[in-house]
Amino acid sequence: MHRRAGCWYGDAMNAIPARKTPPQPAQGVRSVTILGATGSIGASTVDLIKREPARYRVEALSAKRNAPALAKLARDLGARLAVVADEDAYRDLKDALAGSGIEAAAGPAALVEAAERPAEWVMAAISGAVGLKPTLAAIERGASVALANKECLVCAGSLFMRRAAAAGATVLPVDSEHNAIFQALASGPREAVRRVILTASGGPFRTWTLDAIRNATPEQALRHPNWSMGPKVSVDSATLMNKGLELIEAHHLFALAPSEIDVLVHPQSVVHGLVEFSDGSVVAQLGAPDMRIPIAHCLAWPRRIAGPAPRLDLAALRELTFEEPDLVRFPALALARRAMEEGGAAPTVLNAADEVAVAEFIAGRIPFPAIPALVEATLDAAAGKGWLKEPDGIEAALAVDHDARLMARALLPEIAAKAS
Numbered sequence: 539m540h541r542r543a544g545c546w547y548g549d550a551m552n553a554i555p556a557r558k559t560p561p562q563p564a565q566g567v568r569s570v571t572i573l574g575a576t577g578s579i580g581a582s583t584v585d586l587i588k589r590e591p592a593r594y595r596v597e598a599l600s601a602k603r604n605a606p607a608l609a610k611l612a613r614d615l616g617a618r619l620a621v622v623a624d625e626d627a628y629r630d631l632k633d634a635l636a637g638s639g640i641e642a643a644a645g646p647a648a649l650v651e652a653a654e655r656p657a658e659w660v661m662a663a664i665s666g667a668v669g670l671k672p673t674l675a676a677i678e679r680g681a682s683v684a685l686a687n688k689e690c691l692v693c694a695g696s697l698f699m700r701r702a703a704a705a706g707a708t709v710l711p712v713d714s715e716h717n718a719i720f721q722a723l724a725s726g727p728r729e730a731v732r733r734v735i736l737t738a739s740g741g742p743f744r745t746w747t748l749d750a751i752r753n754a755t756p757e758q759a760l761r762h763p764n765w766s767m768g769p770k771v772s773v774d775s776a777t778l779m780n781k782g783l784e785l786i787e788a789h790h791l792f793a794l795a796p797s798e799i800d801v802l803v804h805p806q807s808v809v810h811g812l813v814e815f816s817d818g819s820v821v822a823q824l825g826a827p828d829m830r831i832p833i834a835h836c837l838a839w840p841r842r843i844a845g846p847a848p849r850l851d852l853a854a855l856r857e858l859t860f861e862e863p864d865l866v867r868f869p870a871l872a873l874a875r876r877a878m879e880e881g882g883a884a885p886t887v888l889n890a891a892d893e894v895a896v897a898e899f900i901a902g903r904i905p906f907p908a909i910p911a912l913v914e915a916t917l918d919a920a921a922g923k924g925w926l927k928e929p930d931g932i933e934a935a936l937a938v939d940h941d942a943r944l945m946a947r948a949l950l951p952e953i954a955a956k957a958s
Contacts, residue, residue, distance in 0.1 A: 567592070573662050596616060654676070685712055693885065695789070714827075717832035719791075735812040743867075744805060770893070779874060801871065831847045870892075881928070887917055915953055
């Protein structure tokens with residue numbers, strides 16, 4: 539087996555008896571913490587845990603501000619600690635947990651405390667830059683971290699994976715595409731990997747003309763054909779920026795050169811990722827478009843648990859199709875590859891500008907083409923100011939993120955006027 543930067547991959551775990559497998563946890567109860575318990579990833583994780591109550595004990599749960607929902611989850615799962623990121627929601631959480639014996643806390647420091655609690659396995663599903671510090675706290679105590687927070691790798695990927703390796707932590711990729719690559723990489727040694735291929739559904743505008751895409755509305759962008767996701771990820775899927783961010787994540791997760799990572803559009807969302815080996819073999823992971831499949835894989839790793847996701851019926855599907863992404867209609871993917879190749883803080887700037895642009899588009903203040911236009915303008919301006927050097931720590935990465943957001947907002951009027 540090979541281990542790089544805290545993530546296991548290599549030969550199939552039990553297919554080649556001569557090779558050693560990664561450490562096997564005891565068959566007993568696994569303690570877990572869910573950061574971002576009330577979001578879609580958190581809800582899927584909770585669903586799986588409730589189906590296997592004898593296997594898991596919940597140490598801590600967190601939510602952004604939904605105190606009633608968090609308190610109910612904490613009571614249902616018997617958590618020891620519940621944390622809301624928004625300090626204004628603390629009183630509601632404390633009142634909702636009165637008499638339960640469950641500790642209540644709030645604020646950024648409390649999120650870090652939740653991550654530091656002695657859980658063997660942590661679901662890192664807090665979205666946005668606020669998830670960086672708690673996820674890093676879990677990594678630095680050597681936990682197994684199921685990673686669903688893009689910012690950890692997009693904004694501070696090199697730093698994050700170095701810290702994981704130093705702490706002996708295990709990073710388990712939750713994203714369906716990265717989880718697929720993680721599973722497929724087990725079919726051969728790292729030195730035999732020629733390239734990995736992430737698949738993209740193509741989003742709601744895959745077959746639209748360039749003129750039609752220019753006039754796309756937020757409501758249309760939010761109608762993803764295969765997946766149920768939040769507004770930000772849905773719009774990123776429509777621009778293909780989501781796939782671009784996944785390129786950057788794969789680069790860090792699997793220690794791959796940019797030239798070793800490709801993207802294919804696959805409208806059925808059944809093949810989630812492929813690995814091509816030097817002998818010409820291509821190994822793919824298939825499954826229904828249900829996030830409980832990759833989450834279950836991470837939750838039980840290196841074993842498997844029974845999952846409730848629909849079983850794949852290839853005969854009913856009849857066909858699986860693939861096509862190259864169109865970078866003219868979807869320039870965001872090319873911008874993300876540019877940021878990956880430039881390295882340093884370029885992905886941090888890319889992500890920050892994209893978040894600003896997507897929020898403005900959803901609010902109806904800029905047209906759809908202004909999203910990649912604003913990202914490109916912000917990247918260019920940041921490069922001109924010399925902001926793209928590698929951040930030397932989390933605080934430095936957060937400072938770049940903050941400055942890039944300010945720059946993107948300053949560029950908004952000009953970009954909106956050009957795109958109108």
